[in-house]
Amino acid sequence: MRWLPYGTDAVLVECESLSEMSAVRTTVIAARLPDVLEVVPGARTVLVVARPGSTALSEAREAVEAADLANPPGADPRAVELAVRYDGEDLQLVAETAGISADEVVELHTGAEYTVAFTGFAPGFAYLTGLPEPLRQSRLDTPRTKVPAGSVGLAGEFTGVYPRSSPGGWRLLGHTETVLFDSRAERPALLAPGDRVRFRRTR
Numbered sequence: 001m002r003w004l005p006y007g008t009d010a011v012l013v014e015c016e017s018l019s020e021m022s023a024v025r026t027t028v029i030a031a032r033l034p035d036v037l038e039v040v041p042g043a044r045t046v047l048v049v050a051r052p053g054s055t056a057l058s059e060a061r062e063a064v065e066a067a068d069l070a071n072p073p074g075a076d077p078r079a080v081e082l083a084v085r086y087d088g089e090d091l092q093l094v095a096e097t098a099g100i101s102a103d104e105v106v107e108l109h110t111g112a113e114y115t116v117a118f119t120g121f122a123p124g125f126a127y128l129t130g131l132p133e134p135l136r137q138s139r140l141d142t143p144r145t146k147v148p149a150g151s152v153g154l155a156g157e158f159t160g161v162y163p164r165s166s167p168g169g170w171r172l173l174g175h176t177e178t179v180l181f182d183s184r185a186e187r188p189a190l191l192a193p194g195d196r197v198r199f200r201r202t203r
Contacts, residue, residue: 003061006047011057013046013064018117018129018157021046023072024064025193030073031063041118041193043127077115078195082161083202084110084152088172090140094154098134106201108132109173114159114197119189124163124181126191131159143169150176152199163189 001024002014015021025041028048035054040047050056067073086106095102114128131154139155144167147153151162153170162168163180180190191197 001064009052009057010047010049011061013048015044015046018043020069022115022117023067023069026072027064027067027069028060031060033059033063036060042120043118078192080191080195080197082152082176082178082197082199084174084176084199085202086174088152088174090153090171091173094135094137094171094173097137100134105135105173108135109154109159110199110201112198114199116191116193116195116197117158118193119191122163122166122181123183124189124191126160126180126189126193126195126197127158128160128197129157131157135159137171139169140171143167147172148175150178150180152176 001016004012004014006012013024015024021041021044024046025039028036028039033056035051035056036048037051038049048057048060091102091105095105098105112130112132114130116126117129119126135154136157137154146165147162147168149162149164151172152174153160153172155170161176161180181188
C-alpha cells in the first residue's frame with residue numbers, strides 16, 4: 001500500500017487488491033474523522049480529502065495502519081433490489097462461454113448478493129462485486145457504439161447497469177426500468193459504494 005500526496009489537502013492510497021481497497025475505505029469511514037470531507041474509492045485506490053489545515057490525513061493513515069484490514073469494520077449497508085428482464089443480446093453468449101444454459105445464467109445472476117465496490121465510467125454507474133465464477137467473462141472483442149440505458153451487463157469480476165445510453169463493451173444480460181441516475185433528485189445516483197444489490201427476474 002502506498003500513500004501519495006494528492007494536492008495539499010488529499011492523499012491517494014494505492015492498494016494491492018480490490019478487497020484491500022474496500023477495507024481501507026470502510027476503515028477510514030468507520031473512524032468518523034470530522035475533518036475528512038470525502039472518501040472516493042476506485043478499483044485499486046482510495047482518495048481521502050481533508051479539510052484544509054487539519055490533521056485528518058495523518059489521522060486517517062493512523063487508523064488504517066492500526067486496523068486489521070483482513071477484518072475491516074462492519075457497516076450497515078443499504079439494500080437495493082433491481083427488477084430485470086433477462087433478454088439481453090449476449091445472454092446466450094454468456095451461457096455458451098460458461099458451458100451452462102441461459103436459465104442457469106439467470107439463476108446464478110439472481111442468486112448472488114452484490115456489493116457496490118466503486119462508481120465511475122459514467123454518473124451513476126456502479127461496479128458490483130460478488131459475481132459468480134462461471135459468469136466472470138471478458139468484455140466483448142468489439143464494444144458497441146450504443147448500449148441502451150438500463151442495460152444489465154457483466155465484464156471480468158464485475159456486473160452493473162448502464163445508467164444512460166452510452167458506448168460499452170460489457171456482455172449484456174438484460175434490462176431494468178429502474179432509474180440509476182437522476183440529476184434532479186436529492187440523491188442523484190441510486191447506488192453508492194458499500195450498498196448491497198440483488199437482481200430479481202421479471203417477465
